[in-house]
Amino acid sequence: MVLKKIGTPLEWAELPDPLPGPGEIRVKVAACGVCRTDLHVVDGELPDPTVPIIPGHEIVGRIDLLGAGVQGLKIGERVGIPWLGHTCGVCPYCLEHRENLCDHPLFTGYTRNGGFATMAVADARFAFPLSENRSDISLAPLLCAGLIGWRSLVIAGEGKKVGLYGFGAAAHIVAQVAKCQGRSVFAFTRPGDLSSQAFARSLGAIWAGGSDQPPPELLDAAIIFATPGELVPLALQAVRKGGRVVCAGIHMSDIPGFPYRLLWEERQLLSVANLTRQDGMEFLRRAPEMEIVTKTTSYPLDQANQALADLRAGRFEGAAVLVP
Numbered sequence: 001m002v003l004k005k006i007g008t009p010l011e012w013a014e015l016p017d018p019l020p021g022p023g024e025i026r027v028k029v030a031a032c033g034v035c036r037t038d039l040h041v042v043d044g045e046l047p048d049p050t051v052p053i054i055p056g057h058e059i060v061g062r063i064d065l066l067g068a069g070v071q072g073l074k075i076g077e078r079v080g081i082p083w084l085g086h087t088c089g090v091c092p093y094c095l096e097h098r099e100n101l102c103d104h105p106l107f108t109g110y111t112r113n114g115g116f117a118t119m120a121v122a123d124a125r126f127a128f129p130l131s132e133n134r135s136d137i138s139l140a141p142l143l144c145a146g147l148i149g150w151r152s153l154v155i156a157g158e159g160k161k162v163g164l165y166g167f168g169a170a171a172h173i174v175a176q177v178a179k180c181q182g183r184s185v186f187a188f189t190r191p192g193d194l195s196s197q198a199f200a201r202s203l204g205a206i207w208a209g210g211s212d213q214p215p216p217e218l219l220d221a222a223i224i225f226a227t228p229g230e231l232v233p234l235a236l237q238a239v240r241k242g243g244r245v246v247c248a249g250i251h252m253s254d255i256p257g258f259p260y261r262l263l264w265e266e267r268q269l270l271s272v273a274n275l276t277r278q279d280g281m282e283f284l285r286r287a288p289e290m291e292i293v294t295k296t297t298s299y300p301l302d303q304a305n306q307a308l309a310d311l312r313a314g315r316f317e318g319a320a321v322l323v324p
């Protein structure tokens with residue numbers, strides 16, 4: 001399913017099977033999650049878009065071809081391919097072990113072809129081997145929603161009371177991780193979205209309400225997964241002195257002006273960008289013991305546009321997954 005022009009629906013296309021170059025693998029896609037970032041790609045909200053492009057960066061598949069020089073992976077192995085598709089390895093950020101900020105990266109489904117397809121080619125160094133003990137569909141959302149959620153939670157610090165703004169794919173995983181770590185989760189949804197609030201409670205949130213409501217007590221940290229910039233001052237208002245607000249999305253609408261007192265008293269406002277392979281390995285290693293259950297709605301690959309429309313309209317809980 002190809003995005004040929006920004007702002008238009010994806011188009012079904014029959015393309016020749018891609019061939020892996022040196023250091024690359026080819027996978028037969030088994031499942032690919034649909035992420036809000038895919039909507040930003042389609043809508044042209046990210047800088048310097050590449051078209052035509054095959055979106056999709058939560059790929060679970062099996063290797064069916066190895067490019068020259070690939071080591072440590074074998075044909076038939078199940079792997080996950082995430083958003084971070086390639087880094088340069090030599091820029092100051094790569095050298096500081098902050099490859100998520102690489103100056104010359106490639107991103108799966110944004111600047112290199114992704115997983116809304118039957119086959120995908122990836123840089124072998126950025127593919128995560130996956131164990132065999134979960135279904136392809138249930139694993140797919142871990143590869144971005146789970147990973148970015150994990151990184152956001154780490155950056156949010158050790159505080160016990162954590163607010164999650166926007167209870168979609170990422171928050172539904174983070175809520176389970178946070179609960180497993182003995183933290184209390186406060187879920188903020190669109191005002192009046194009682195079904196998402198009930199969903200949040202079913203995953204262990206001790207409180208759920210609209211983003212226009214204050215939490216019953218001040219929070220240690222808040223993570224914003226939703227895109228409205230108005231949530232930033234609301235979240236700052238919800239955290240205690242010294243608390244942190246982490247913006248986890250790749251794109252938000254403009255943040256409105258707000259009184260300095262909301263930031264004062266050493267509250268911190270931070271953002272999370274991309275992931276490192278370290279995040280991926282750490283999260284995927286610990287996910288089984290945390291017994292994370294992903295709630296998924298699957299669509300056949302040729303219904304990718306429907307999946308994107310349903311994501312935009314908030315018509316499902318958890319995560320959408322495309323199956324070729």
Ligand SMILES: [Zn+2]
Binds near residue numbers: 092099101102103105
């Ligand atoms: Zn770099």
Ligand SMILES: [Zn+2]
Binds near residue numbers: 036145
């Ligand atoms: Zn994503």
